[in-house]
Amino acid sequence: MNEITLLSVISLGALGTIAAVILYMVAQKFKVIEDPRIDIVADKLPGANCGGCGYAGCRALAEEIVRKESLDGMSCPPGGNDVMKDIAAVLGLEATEQDPTIAVVRCNGSHENSPPKVRYEGAMTCAFAHSLFAGTGGCPQGCLGCGDCVVSCDFDAIYMDEQTGLPVVKDNCVSCGACVKACPRNIIEIRKRGKKDRRIFVSCINKEKGGVSRKNCKVACIGCGKCVKECNFEAIVFENNLAYIDYNKCTLCRKCPPVCPTGAIHELNFPPRKPRPETKTEPAQA
Amino acid sequence: MKTFTLGGVHPPENKFSQNAPIRELPLPETVTIPISQHLGVPATPVVKKGDTVKTGQLIAKGEGFISANIHSSVSGTVQKVDEVIDTSGYRKKAIIIKVEGDEWEDDIDQSTDLIKDCALTPEEIIKRVNEKGIVGLGGATFPSYVKLMIPKGKKAEYLIINGVECEPYLTADHRLMMEKAEEILVGISIQMKALNVSKAIIGIENNKPDAIEHLRKLLPGYPGISVEPLKVKYPQGGEKQLIKALINREVPSGKLPIEVGCVVHNVGTSYAVYQAVQKNRPLLNRVVTVTGKSLKSPSNFMVRIGTPISQLIEEAGGLPEDTGKVVNGGPMMGKALSNLEAPVTKGTSGVLIFSSQETSRKTMLSCIRCGRCASICPMGLEPYLLAVLSDKKRDEDCEAERIMDCMECGSCLYICPSGRPLLDHIRIGKGAVGKLIRSRSH
Amino acid sequence: MSLLTVSGSPHVYTEDSVSKIMYGVVLSLIPAALVSFYFFGLAAILVTLTAIVSCLFFEFIIQKYLLKGPVTIFDGSAVITGLLLAFIVPASLPLWMVVIGSLVSIGMAKMTFGGLGKNIFNPALVGRVFLMISFPVEMNMYPKPIPMSTQLTDIISGPTPLAIVKEGVAQGENVSDLLPQVPEYVNLLMGNMGGSVGEISALAILLGGIYMLFRKIITWEIPVAYLGSVVIFAGILWQVNPEIYVDPLFHLVTGGLMLGAIYMATDMVTSPMGRWGMIVYGIGCGFLTIIIRIFGAYPEGVAFAILIMNAFVPLINRGFKPKRFGEEVKNG
Structure with missing residues (x-):
């Protein structure tokens, strides 16, 4: 009996030692020498691997930062300025302050505003619906409402409003840009968050002539150009029957929303206006 | 009885209109002729607002190698050249003509006399087919003249004529074979001359015994042409399946039929070739089946290109109350319409009216892994797998599983007992893989 | 509208x-x-x-x-x-x-x-x-078949034919001496033997299998490969020594093999999707069944054999792809 025990101990011990030696040798042979700063930087990053920075993941960004030894043009949308400052401090670099951004849905073609003309049946993905037809409301640029953006979001920051059939971006959006890529119609845009989360934007991207777009959707931008005249800061660009507010120039003066005849210009998180009977606009929804 | 070996389904045939003779549809008030009715580059309009056009006059010229000329199907005044909503609900450029009388171009032979002999050389035939804007009338609308030109280094042995009409409901080709058999046979002879082949096989599914018999009776006058009855199975009308069924050759993946010495044309195309070569007549009209279970009188119409689809439905007895879906084309590969004012184009082989309960998709359940989609796929693919891979955006894996071989015949979605939108997902995957391949070549 | x-x-x-x-x-x-x-x-x-x-x-x-x-x-x-x-x-x-x-x-x-x-x-x-x-x-007390009995307690139980043979051989007896102890093959086919509730009658199960084949609920590959491989593997052993190993027909009509091959192994969810995968899976089931029945601790091995093969199904699906159209071209 003892002999067997001894034999087992010896043979298993020998096996273990051999395996350890092999493992050690392999580990030495394939050792990767890496800049230790990469690990430090990667630790500072949020680790969400959302790809919002433009690199494949947090580690890829860390490698790039250490390799370039500069933070120019690098940003971490979920981490924001704090994370970048942290990294800058560790590496002894200078981080440029960036304005916080958020994803904005530029379509207001809800079931009510753009009543359905046909019914869609099949796989609930915008990518397919986009290739099949113009959309239930008839607007060839409007939201299809199948929720590819919701599926693409890793942060649970966008959801489908059952009532309107439109996606709604929540405040915890980190502007990683996944939904922007997922939307086959480029409705979602990354815009400046604005002071106190206040934003003004044209909630329509329809480039058709006013009469045509209006037929499909009550709240389409009809390309009348009134807002352009109203703006004192040249912040509104007018092209292809469509107004676009440049968020870098917009001063959030709130002059354009009331003049829009269809209410396509939305303002978010502003205090309520004093009642002005001559304006026809309804207050924009959040 | 011959048929293809791999996969295939047999949906209910429902050929309600197979005994309805082809009727000439009255001229519409206006026609809308899109400039892109074919595969390839859209044609360029050569008329402008206010121009007077005659029936058969060139109104848009094909651009580049794969494109087709477009002719006015009516005589009248060009109202505008503008973007109109097409079958999909998107806006596409089209020429809108107000119909005034029916005055034809002088060089078109309008008689119905059969002209058998063709004195033109192969090059002249191909040139004529190109000029007259003939495209494949089976549905793919590939410019026919391109198919008649054999690439260097290849040789055609067989001309395969597709009279299969494997799509349920549709009877346009069937009626054409019954009523214009001689013209079709002359057209085939002309195509054979252009291709320099001595053998042509017409494949017809044996649910059309009358057409098989009718054509066989006429065959003695046309050397080299034979008729082959085929077992009814969808998608026998697919080029690769038809070649496999008729001469047991497999077109390699990603290659064209000419690789195995075949050129495939539809019977409708042969008729159009006859018209173009012997009568100098461009592709102005085509046979369209208008059918449906609840439709009053399912019919086959000879329709001028550009006629609004709503007018066809009106002629066939009007849109029934319970209509849930209107399909442009066959039930397996056609497109659902979101706009009934869309015009008939060169590729419109049928207009199907479905009641809402007939065509509503099943409630989607979990995949029970029955494997039916894989066993019926005529290309030997695994649709259940492709759909999942595509949904998960694993494009490289999709490509490795040969997603690009899929010809979107719809058999997998038809057969799925769980009502899963397999083909929808596969289409997205094909789009993504196509992008991947293109990005690689740049 | x-x-x-x-x-x-x-x-x-x-x-x-x-x-x-x-x-x-x-x-x-x-x-x-x-x-x-x-x-x-x-x-x-x-x-x-x-x-x-x-x-x-x-x-x-x-x-x-x-x-x-x-x-x-x-x-x-x-x-x-x-x-x-x-x-x-x-x-x-x-x-x-x-x-x-x-x-x-x-x-x-x-x-x-x-x-x-x-x-x-x-x-x-x-x-x-x-x-x-x-x-x-x-789970090892199988009641003796008594036609039309309404008895619920004190049911007389006895070993299944498979158990009789297995234990007999283990105790050194010859198969030819053991076989008279089990019901005749006709009775086995009809189901007149000790066993689980529904697996006794090979004939009734075959009937159901034919119906399912007709309805295209199952395909022939798995049952044929399973039963065929059982016959082949059992047959080889039987040929080697008919006194230790019982003949293949006995394997076919006893135990849960018929039910397993027609209903359990063909379960859509847990079986391979492609034709060749199904055949490989069926052969694997048959092989394991015979191994367990003859060399294992239990007299019956169908349940274990199928469960083990279930675990291999994803691998089989990956390894045995259907024949693609236009992949290997042999044009005459």
């Missing part, structure tokens, strides 16, 4: 559906059920009903209160699980054990993976194996 529908092609869909397939399977099991009711009487009816009802009940509870999702108990899959579970336990099994078996089948083998279509192992077999390991005594 209602709104027009837009969807991708095709626009016609097959009449077949999941529940039609499932109830087709249930229908095909009726002959086997009738035979077992005849031989095991009221006890068999009670076991069957208990298993079906408890399977439906557990599926309902889990879907409604645990997963809080849609309740799909009437798609027929739970009925099949219950029916098959009842068919592979002895008729004399206490009913509370049947309920536990149902809980394991539905709760552990099916719903933990996500319900119908997602499970890796055949639920009924998992339930049976669980019972066999937990309650070996009760």
Whole structure:
């Protein structure tokens, strides 16, 4: 009996030692020498691997930062300025302050505003619906409402409003840009968050002539150009029957929303206006 | 009885209109002729607002190698050249003509006399087919003249004529074979001359015994042409399946039929070739089946290109109350319409009216892994797998599983007992893989 | 008029559906059920009903209160699980054990993976194996067949033919001496032998199998490969020494092989999707069955063989792809 025990101990011990030696040798042979700063930087990053920075993941960004030894043009949308400052401090670099951004849905073609003309049946993905037809409301640029953006979001920051059939971006959006890529119609845009989360934007991207777009959707931008005249800061660009507010120039003066005849210009998180009977606009929804 | 070996389904045939003779549809008030009715580059309009056009006059010229000329199907005044909503609900450029009388171009032979002999050389035939804007009338609308030109280094042995009409409901080709058999046979002879082949096989599914018999009776006058009855199975009308069924050759993946010495044309195309070569007549009209279970009188119409689809439905007895879906084309590969004012184009082989309960998709359940989609796929693919891979955006894996071989015949979605939108997902995957391949070549 | 529908092609869909397939399977099991009711009487009816009802009940509870999702108990899959579970336990099994078996089948083998279509192992077999390991005594007491009996207690039990042969050979007896102790082959075929509720009559099961083949619920590959490989492997051993190894026909008509090959191994969810994969899977099942029956500790090996092969199904699906059109071109 003892002999067997001894034999087992010896043979298993020998096996273990051999395996350890092999493992050690392999580990030495394939050792990767890496800049230790990469690990430090990667630790500072949020680790969400959302790809919002433009690199494949947090580690890829860390490698790039250490390799370039500069933070120019690098940003971490979920981490924001704090994370970048942290990294800058560790590496002894200078981080440029960036304005916080958020994803904005530029379509207001809800079931009510753009009543359905046909019914869609099949796989609930915008990518397919986009290739099949113009959309239930008839607007060839409007939201299809199948929720590819919701599926693409890793942060649970966008959801489908059952009532309107439109996606709604929540405040915890980190502007990683996944939904922007997922939307086959480029409705979602990354815009400046604005002071106190206040934003003004044209909630329509329809480039058709006013009469045509209006037929499909009550709240389409009809390309009348009134807002352009109203703006004192040249912040509104007018092209292809469509107004676009440049968020870098917009001063959030709130002059354009009331003049829009269809209410396509939305303002978010502003205090309520004093009642002005001559304006026809309804207050924009959040 | 011959048929293809791999996969295939047999949906209910429902050929309600197979005994309805082809009727000439009255001229519409206006026609809308899109400039892109074919595969390839859209044609360029050569008329402008206010121009007077005659029936058969060139109104848009094909651009580049794969494109087709477009002719006015009516005589009248060009109202505008503008973007109109097409079958999909998107806006596409089209020429809108107000119909005034029916005055034809002088060089078109309008008689119905059969002209058998063709004195033109192969090059002249191909040139004529190109000029007259003939495209494949089976549905793919590939410019026919391109198919008649054999690439260097290849040789055609067989001309395969597709009279299969494997799509349920549709009877346009069937009626054409019954009523214009001689013209079709002359057209085939002309195509054979252009291709320099001595053998042509017409494949017809044996649910059309009358057409098989009718054509066989006429065959003695046309050397080299034979008729082959085929077992009814969808998608026998697919080029690769038809070649496999008729001469047991497999077109390699990603290659064209000419690789195995075949050129495939539809019977409708042969008729159009006859018209173009012997009568100098461009592709102005085509046979369209208008059918449906609840439709009053399912019919086959000879329709001028550009006629609004709503007018066809009106002629066939009007849109029934319970209509849930209107399909442009066959039930397996056609497109659902979101706009009934869309015009008939060169590729419109049928207009199907479905009641809402007939065509509503099943409630989607979990995949029970029955494997039916894989066993019926005529290309030997695994649709259940492709759909999942595509949904998960694993494009490289999709490509490795040969997603690009899929010809979107719809058999997998038809057969799925769980009502899963397999083909929808596969289409997205094909789009993504196509992008991947293109990005690689740049 | 209602709104027009837009969807991708095709626009016609097959009449077949999941529940039609499932109830087709249930229908095909009726002959086997009738035979077992005849031989095991009221006890068999009670076991069957208990298993079906408890399977439906557990599926309902889990879907409604645990997963809080849609309740799909009437798609027929739970009925099949219950029916098959009842068919592979002895008729004399206490009913509370049947309920536990149902809980394991539905709760552990099916719903933990996500319900119908997602499970890796055949639920009924998992339930049976669980019972066999937990309650070996009760699971090995097979009642003797007494036509039309209504007796529920003091059922006379005896070993199954497979157990008679296996134990006999283990004690050094010859097969030719043992065979007279088991019922004749005709009786075995009809189901007149000790065994689980529904697996006794090979003939009734074959009848159900033919119906399913006709309805295209199953394909021929798995049953043929399974039964064929059993015949071949058992035949080889029989040829080697007919006094230790019993002949292949005996293997075919005894135990749960017929039920396993036609109903368990062909379960859509847990079997391979492609033709060649199915054949490989069937051969694997047959090989393992014979190995366990002859060399293993248990007299019966069908349940284990199929469960082991279930685990290989993803690998088989990956390894045996269908023949692609235009892949290898041999044009004459």
